[in-house]
Amino acid sequence: MEYGKxxxxxxxxxxxxxxxxxxxxxxxxxxxxxxxxxHLWCEKCQKDFVPAHGGIFDGPIPARLAALMxxxxxxxILETGKIERFDVDTGQYKAAAS
Ligand SMILES: [Zn+2]
Numbered sequence: 001m002e003y004g005k006x007x008x009x010x011x012x013x014x015x016x017x018x019x020x021x022x023x024x025x026x027x028x029x030x031x032x033x034x035x036x037x038x039h040l041w042c043e044k045c046q047k048d049f050v051p052a053h054g055g056i057f058d059g060p061i062p063a064r065l066a067a068l069m070x071x072x073x074x075x076x077i078l079e080t081g082k083i084e085r086f087d088v089d090t091g092q093y094k095a096a097a098s
Contacts, residue, residue, distance in 0.1 A: 005036040005048075010075045013083070016040050018071055020055030063088045 011033040012019070023029035024042035034041040039048040056066060063073065063086070073086035075093065084093040 005039065008033065008035055008037050008078060010077045010084075012072075013074045013076055014072055016051070016055070019057065021057075022052045022055070024049060063091065 016031050016033060017023070017029055021031070021040065024031055024040070024045060026042065026045050028042050028044040030043070032041045032043065034048040036048055038050060040051050041048055056071065066073070067088050074096075075084050075086070076082070077084065083096040085096045086093055
């Protein structure tokens with residue numbers, strides 16, 4: 001029996017590698033967010049996979065530090081395509097002025 005997968009409702013704007021997530025086992029580092037929560041997508045293997053570790057998400061995320069290192073937590077709401085900006089000062093998302 002297959003484990004149920006939850007569909008992602010939003011995804012970060014930056015690719016998984018920007019958050020220290022590992023490449024696919026085929027060594028393709030150009031991975032994408034899977035349409036499923038907790039999974040990544042390898043275009044080369046055409047498959048969803050669970051990454052070996054969670055990159056920066058494995059620890060408490062020091063948002064300010066991550067921001068200094070160039071990681072952004074802005075996200076896109078998949079259903080609407082709307083962008084939400086992550087405010088490192090408040091720790092909250094708000095709709096981007098477009
Ligand atoms: Zn692969």
